[in-house]
Amino acid sequence: MIGYIVRRLLQAVLVVLVVTIIVFILLHQLPGGAARAILGPRATAAQIADFNAANGYDQPLVIQYFRQLGQWVTGDFGFSIKLNQSVGSLLVQRMPKTIILGLLSLVLTVIVAVPLGIYQAVHRNKSFDYVATGLSFIFYAAPTFFIGIIMIEIFSQNLGWFPPEAPQSDGIGPIFQEFDAMILPIVTLALLSIAGFSRYMRSSVLDNIDQDYVRTARAKGASPSRVLAHHVLRNALIPIITLLGLSLPALFAGALITESIFNFPGMGLLFWQAAQASDYPVELGVVIITAFATVVGNLLADVSLAVLDPRVKL
Structure with missing residues (x-):
């Protein structure tokens, strides 16, 4: 190792x-x-x-x-x-906000996508599975800026449930003090990941349901819920855990657009403003940090896969 x-x-x-x-x-x-x-x-x-x-x-x-x-x-x-x-001080100010936004959206993604994928696999080829699959394809294909604009139009302009703009104060404290202003950015950033993660989870559960060890557990009299929780889920989660590490660059790419739409003062908005102002030192710093995060994410994904799945040869 x-x-x-x-x-x-x-x-x-x-x-x-x-x-x-x-x-x-x-x-x-x-x-x-x-x-x-x-x-x-x-x-x-x-x-x-x-x-x-x-x-x-x-x-x-x-x-x-x-x-x-x-x-x-x-x-x-x-x-x-x-x-x-x-540029270093700018990154120190903005990076924690982007990290928190990404982590919150990632938590929401896992909470929604894992049960959704499991339910689709268990009830495959049923009405719910078809509807969820269609919605997943729509959200997976829809551009982030389009989803963000629709969210603002519906939940901010029409219904008035949430503010159209993220918290503008410095520091990470306002993120939690004005958490209602964070709902739309978090959901917008999470929708794309939910669509992808749920599809992976569905496929992984379906692959494991047909394995010999599942049929053996059923033959021994294990209930369907026990088979799913104690046998299928443990192996089906391995690809999802690996995807968590690979999702770091995707989260930043989505954060760039999401932060611009909701005027959230993180690294994504910093990069967007730097590109418009031709502020190349800032762009350079953000690109290098993003490359480093991408490499670290891939490393964590490889190591976690090797730790969780003994069948993987190092």
Whole structure:
């Protein structure tokens, strides 16, 4: 197990390095370079030269990359001229909010999707199964921004049950103090995951119901509920637990749109505003953090699968 984890960690480091190289190259492919993108189209040649000299952009690309790589390793992602604040401090402020939003939506996903998938599998090819399958396909295919707009239109504008905007105060305290304003963002972000997780759960339960050990348990006189709870569910949950680790990048991708729709001040909204303002240091920092989270999620998924399923060879 230790050797497997070490190998996966080395692979994770390699993947993150490749991501940083790609992002670094793309940053230097911008028309006019990073200086023109940050200073604007009216910047003079002298201003651009001064900016390049001050930030090391006049040095060879290899030297620039390793200099920036050393800064990224220490948590220094540069300075946002647009916001007049270091990128690291912005990430520290916004990241906890995005993490809480993602965790709450993930909890809601598991609470709804697991029982839903089990019920569909037990009552397969019945009316409820067909309806739930159709809704799952709709929510799985629908864009996040469309779901968010519909949620605001129905539950905020028409019914007036929830605020159309997420809590705007700094810190994570307002998230729980004004939790009614978090309902729509959490549900919007969770609906896509519920659609996918419930389908996986349904398929996993169906695969296990037909196994020999289930027929043996039934032949011994075990009740259907005991067979489901003590035999089928334990093995059927393995793919879902693995998906939890793989869902980290998907949650951030959904959070980017969800936070923009509900004006939730997290990393997703920060990235959206940085893209509109051409604030490339902020975009770079968010992309690197997201790449790191993706690699960590994949590592956790691999290790958890190996721990939960002894049949997996490391």
